[in-house]
Amino acid sequence: MSTMLDTILETKRDEVAARKAANSLSDVQALAMAQTPPRGFRAALDAKAASGYGLIAEVKKASPSRGLIRTDFNPVSHARDYQAGGAACLSVLTDLTYFQGHESYLVAARAAVTLPVIRKDFMVDPWQVLESRAIGADAILIIVAALEDAQMAEIEDAAIGLDMDVLVEVHDEAEMERALALQSRLIGVNNRNLKDFSVSFDRTYELVGRAPQGCTFVAESGLTSREDLDAMAERGVRCFLIGEALMRQADIEAATRAMVG
Protein backbone atom coordinates (compact mmCIF):
# COMPACT_ATOMS: atom_id res chain seq x y z
CA MET A 1 0.00 0.00 0.00
CA SER A 2 1.41 3.38 -0.90
CA THR A 3 2.06 5.87 1.90
CA MET A 4 1.70 9.67 2.02
CA LEU A 5 5.46 9.95 1.50
CA ASP A 6 5.21 7.79 -1.65
CA THR A 7 2.38 10.02 -2.91
CA ILE A 8 4.32 13.21 -2.22
CA LEU A 9 7.41 11.82 -3.97
CA GLU A 10 5.44 10.73 -7.02
CA THR A 11 3.97 14.22 -7.37
CA LYS A 12 7.37 15.81 -6.77
CA ARG A 13 9.03 13.77 -9.53
CA ASP A 14 6.39 14.97 -12.01
CA GLU A 15 6.67 18.59 -10.85
CA VAL A 16 10.47 18.57 -11.09
CA ALA A 17 10.38 17.03 -14.58
CA ALA A 18 8.02 19.83 -15.68
CA ARG A 19 10.19 22.55 -14.13
CA LYS A 20 13.34 21.11 -15.69
CA ALA A 21 11.65 21.14 -19.09
CA ALA A 22 10.46 24.74 -18.63
CA ASN A 23 13.75 26.25 -17.38
CA SER A 24 17.08 25.99 -19.18
CA LEU A 25 19.98 24.75 -17.07
CA SER A 26 22.08 27.77 -18.02
CA ASP A 27 19.37 30.16 -16.79
CA VAL A 28 19.09 28.38 -13.44
CA GLN A 29 22.90 28.27 -13.15
CA ALA A 30 23.09 32.01 -13.85
CA LEU A 31 20.52 32.72 -11.14
CA ALA A 32 22.39 30.53 -8.66
CA MET A 33 25.69 32.27 -9.43
CA ALA A 34 24.06 35.70 -9.00
CA GLN A 35 23.07 34.93 -5.40
CA THR A 36 25.04 36.17 -2.40
CA PRO A 37 27.13 33.33 -0.89
CA PRO A 38 25.33 30.82 1.34
CA ARG A 39 24.94 31.80 4.99
CA GLY A 40 26.44 29.09 7.21
CA PHE A 41 23.44 27.07 8.36
CA ARG A 42 25.12 24.46 10.52
CA ALA A 43 27.54 27.05 11.93
CA ALA A 44 24.65 29.28 13.03
CA LEU A 45 22.93 26.35 14.71
CA ASP A 46 26.12 25.26 16.50
CA ALA A 47 26.82 28.83 17.65
CA LYS A 48 23.41 29.15 19.34
CA ALA A 49 23.54 25.63 20.75
CA ALA A 50 26.90 26.36 22.40
CA SER A 51 25.22 28.61 24.95
CA GLY A 52 21.56 27.59 24.77
CA TYR A 53 19.31 25.94 22.21
CA GLY A 54 19.77 26.03 18.44
CA LEU A 55 16.36 26.52 16.88
CA ILE A 56 15.44 26.00 13.24
CA ALA A 57 12.12 27.86 13.14
CA GLU A 58 9.83 26.77 10.35
CA VAL A 59 7.70 28.99 8.14
CA LYS A 60 4.84 26.53 7.62
CA LYS A 61 1.40 27.44 6.34
CA ALA A 62 -0.18 23.99 6.13
CA SER A 63 0.71 20.30 6.21
CA PRO A 64 -0.75 16.98 5.11
CA SER A 65 -1.20 15.88 8.72
CA ARG A 66 -2.74 19.12 10.09
CA GLY A 67 -4.30 20.92 7.11
CA LEU A 68 -4.22 24.73 7.24
CA ILE A 69 -2.14 25.87 10.24
CA ARG A 70 -2.07 29.66 9.81
CA THR A 71 -4.75 31.71 8.05
CA ASP A 72 -2.97 35.10 8.26
CA PHE A 73 0.18 33.57 6.82
CA ASN A 74 2.91 36.13 6.11
CA PRO A 75 6.40 34.70 5.54
CA VAL A 76 8.16 38.06 5.94
CA SER A 77 6.67 38.91 9.33
CA HIS A 78 7.02 35.32 10.57
CA ALA A 79 10.70 35.31 9.54
CA ARG A 80 11.31 38.62 11.34
CA ASP A 81 9.50 37.37 14.46
CA TYR A 82 11.55 34.18 14.49
CA GLN A 83 14.80 36.14 14.20
CA ALA A 84 13.78 38.64 16.90
CA GLY A 85 12.73 35.76 19.18
CA GLY A 86 16.15 34.11 19.02
CA ALA A 87 15.97 31.44 16.31
CA ALA A 88 19.31 30.32 14.84
CA CYS A 89 18.02 29.46 11.38
CA LEU A 90 14.83 29.38 9.33
CA SER A 91 13.18 26.51 7.50
CA VAL A 92 10.81 27.47 4.70
CA LEU A 93 8.49 24.92 3.13
CA THR A 94 8.33 25.42 -0.63
CA ASP A 95 6.11 22.49 -1.61
CA LEU A 96 2.85 23.85 -3.00
CA THR A 97 0.73 20.75 -3.47
CA TYR A 98 0.84 19.31 0.05
CA PHE A 99 2.08 22.20 2.25
CA GLN A 100 0.72 25.30 0.49
CA GLY A 101 4.32 26.49 0.32
CA HIS A 102 6.08 28.44 -2.43
CA GLU A 103 9.59 29.34 -3.59
CA SER A 104 8.64 33.03 -3.29
CA TYR A 105 8.11 32.55 0.46
CA LEU A 106 11.73 31.52 0.84
CA VAL A 107 12.97 34.44 -1.26
CA ALA A 108 10.91 36.94 0.76
CA ALA A 109 11.69 35.42 4.17
CA ARG A 110 15.44 35.27 3.53
CA ALA A 111 15.54 38.85 2.27
CA ALA A 112 13.85 40.03 5.49
CA VAL A 113 16.41 38.54 7.92
CA THR A 114 20.08 37.70 8.30
CA LEU A 115 19.47 34.08 9.37
CA PRO A 116 20.48 31.15 7.18
CA VAL A 117 17.54 29.40 5.51
CA ILE A 118 16.94 25.79 4.61
CA ARG A 119 14.65 24.99 1.71
CA LYS A 120 12.28 22.41 3.21
CA ASP A 121 11.16 20.34 0.27
CA PHE A 122 11.41 16.83 -1.10
CA MET A 123 14.65 16.46 -3.07
CA VAL A 124 14.42 13.79 -5.75
CA ASP A 125 16.89 15.21 -8.30
CA PRO A 126 20.22 17.10 -8.00
CA TRP A 127 18.71 19.75 -10.27
CA GLN A 128 16.59 20.87 -7.31
CA VAL A 129 19.76 21.73 -5.40
CA LEU A 130 20.77 24.21 -8.08
CA GLU A 131 17.22 25.52 -8.14
CA SER A 132 17.35 25.93 -4.34
CA ARG A 133 20.54 27.99 -4.56
CA ALA A 134 18.99 30.00 -7.39
CA ILE A 135 16.22 31.12 -5.02
CA GLY A 136 18.79 31.87 -2.29
CA ALA A 137 18.56 28.78 -0.06
CA ASP A 138 21.58 28.22 2.19
CA ALA A 139 20.85 24.57 2.92
CA ILE A 140 18.77 21.68 1.62
CA LEU A 141 17.12 18.65 3.16
CA ILE A 142 17.82 15.04 2.28
CA ILE A 143 15.13 12.65 3.55
CA VAL A 144 16.82 9.26 3.74
CA ALA A 145 13.50 7.38 3.48
CA ALA A 146 12.87 9.07 0.13
CA LEU A 147 16.07 8.15 -1.71
CA GLU A 148 18.49 5.38 -2.69
CA ASP A 149 22.05 5.70 -1.38
CA ALA A 150 23.44 6.76 -4.78
CA GLN A 151 20.75 9.44 -5.18
CA MET A 152 21.51 10.83 -1.72
CA ALA A 153 25.22 11.02 -2.50
CA GLU A 154 24.55 12.75 -5.82
CA ILE A 155 22.25 15.33 -4.22
CA GLU A 156 24.69 15.91 -1.36
CA ASP A 157 27.60 16.35 -3.81
CA ALA A 158 25.58 18.97 -5.69
CA ALA A 159 24.94 20.88 -2.46
CA ILE A 160 28.54 20.70 -1.27
CA GLY A 161 29.64 21.92 -4.70
CA LEU A 162 27.53 25.03 -4.10
CA ASP A 163 28.82 25.50 -0.50
CA MET A 164 25.40 24.66 0.92
CA ASP A 165 24.76 22.72 4.12
CA VAL A 166 22.75 19.51 4.06
CA LEU A 167 20.36 18.42 6.79
CA VAL A 168 20.06 14.64 6.54
CA GLU A 169 16.77 13.43 8.01
CA VAL A 170 16.32 9.96 9.46
CA HIS A 171 13.63 8.14 11.39
CA ASP A 172 15.20 4.86 12.53
CA GLU A 173 18.51 3.12 13.09
CA ALA A 174 18.80 1.69 9.57
CA GLU A 175 18.31 5.17 8.11
CA MET A 176 20.86 6.55 10.56
CA GLU A 177 23.43 4.04 9.27
CA ARG A 178 22.73 5.16 5.69
CA ALA A 179 22.94 8.83 6.71
CA LEU A 180 26.35 8.29 8.29
CA ALA A 181 27.72 7.05 4.98
CA LEU A 182 27.20 10.59 3.66
CA GLN A 183 29.60 13.49 4.28
CA SER A 184 27.22 15.81 6.13
CA ARG A 185 27.42 15.77 9.89
CA LEU A 186 24.15 17.65 10.31
CA ILE A 187 21.64 14.94 11.17
CA GLY A 188 17.96 15.40 12.00
CA VAL A 189 15.71 12.80 13.55
CA ASN A 190 12.12 13.26 12.51
CA ASN A 191 9.86 12.29 15.40
CA ARG A 192 7.01 12.17 12.89
CA ASN A 193 6.55 8.94 10.97
CA LEU A 194 6.05 10.18 7.40
CA LYS A 195 4.03 7.07 6.57
CA ASP A 196 1.29 7.34 9.20
CA PHE A 197 2.04 10.79 10.80
CA SER A 198 2.34 9.37 14.32
CA VAL A 199 4.78 11.34 16.51
CA SER A 200 7.07 9.86 19.15
CA PHE A 201 10.02 11.51 20.90
CA ASP A 202 11.38 7.99 21.39
CA ARG A 203 12.77 8.23 17.84
CA THR A 204 15.11 11.02 19.02
CA TYR A 205 15.94 9.29 22.29
CA GLU A 206 16.78 6.02 20.49
CA LEU A 207 19.06 7.69 17.95
CA VAL A 208 20.85 10.47 19.82
CA GLY A 209 23.42 7.96 21.11
CA ARG A 210 24.15 6.86 17.52
CA ALA A 211 25.28 10.33 16.46
CA PRO A 212 29.07 10.49 16.14
CA GLN A 213 31.21 12.95 18.09
CA GLY A 214 31.13 16.38 16.49
CA CYS A 215 27.84 15.77 14.73
CA THR A 216 25.15 18.46 14.94
CA PHE A 217 22.06 16.54 16.01
CA VAL A 218 18.58 18.02 15.50
CA ALA A 219 15.29 16.78 16.93
CA GLU A 220 12.44 17.51 14.50
CA SER A 221 8.64 17.61 14.68
CA GLY A 222 6.00 17.48 17.37
CA LEU A 223 7.83 19.74 19.83
CA THR A 224 5.38 22.11 21.50
CA SER A 225 6.94 23.59 24.66
CA ARG A 226 10.07 24.65 26.48
CA GLU A 227 9.51 21.60 28.69
CA ASP A 228 9.82 19.34 25.63
CA LEU A 229 13.15 20.97 24.77
CA ASP A 230 14.43 20.80 28.34
CA ALA A 231 13.55 17.09 28.54
CA MET A 232 15.48 16.49 25.31
CA ALA A 233 18.42 18.57 26.56
CA GLU A 234 18.69 16.23 29.54
CA ARG A 235 19.49 13.52 26.98
CA GLY A 236 22.04 15.65 25.14
CA VAL A 237 19.89 17.19 22.38
CA ARG A 238 20.40 20.94 21.91
CA CYS A 239 19.09 21.66 18.40
CA PHE A 240 15.44 21.59 17.36
CA LEU A 241 13.24 22.08 14.32
CA ILE A 242 9.82 23.47 15.21
CA GLY A 243 6.99 24.53 12.92
CA GLU A 244 3.37 24.13 13.90
CA ALA A 245 3.63 24.96 17.62
CA LEU A 246 5.14 28.38 16.81
CA MET A 247 3.06 29.05 13.71
CA ARG A 248 -0.16 28.71 15.72
CA GLN A 249 0.83 31.46 18.19
CA ALA A 250 -0.69 34.95 18.07
CA ASP A 251 2.69 36.43 19.07
CA ILE A 252 5.32 34.36 17.28
CA GLU A 253 8.25 36.45 18.53
CA ALA A 254 7.25 36.02 22.19
CA ALA A 255 6.55 32.31 21.68
CA THR A 256 9.96 31.81 20.06
CA ARG A 257 11.66 33.65 22.92
CA ALA A 258 9.75 31.54 25.47
CA MET A 259 10.92 28.42 23.65
CA VAL A 260 14.62 29.20 23.32
CA GLY A 261 15.33 32.59 24.89
Ligand SMILES: O=C(O)c1ccccc1NCC(=O)[C@H](O)[C@H](O)COP(=O)(O)O
Ligand atom coordinates in the same frame (compact mmCIF):
# COMPACT_ATOMS: atom_id res chain seq x y z
O1 LIG B 1 4.17 17.98 8.84
C1 LIG B 1 3.68 17.06 8.19
O2 LIG B 1 2.47 16.73 8.27
C2 LIG B 1 4.50 16.26 7.22
C3 LIG B 1 3.90 15.25 6.49
C4 LIG B 1 4.63 14.51 5.56
C5 LIG B 1 5.95 14.81 5.36
C6 LIG B 1 6.56 15.84 6.08
C7 LIG B 1 5.85 16.55 7.00
N1 LIG B 1 6.41 17.59 7.71
C8 LIG B 1 7.69 18.13 7.43
C9 LIG B 1 8.48 18.36 8.65
O3 LIG B 1 9.55 17.82 8.75
C10 LIG B 1 7.92 19.28 9.71
O4 LIG B 1 7.30 20.35 9.07
C11 LIG B 1 8.97 19.83 10.67
O5 LIG B 1 9.73 18.83 11.25
C12 LIG B 1 8.25 20.63 11.77
O6 LIG B 1 7.33 19.82 12.44
P1 LIG B 1 6.24 20.44 13.44
O7 LIG B 1 6.99 21.21 14.49
O8 LIG B 1 5.54 19.26 14.02
O9 LIG B 1 5.37 21.31 12.63
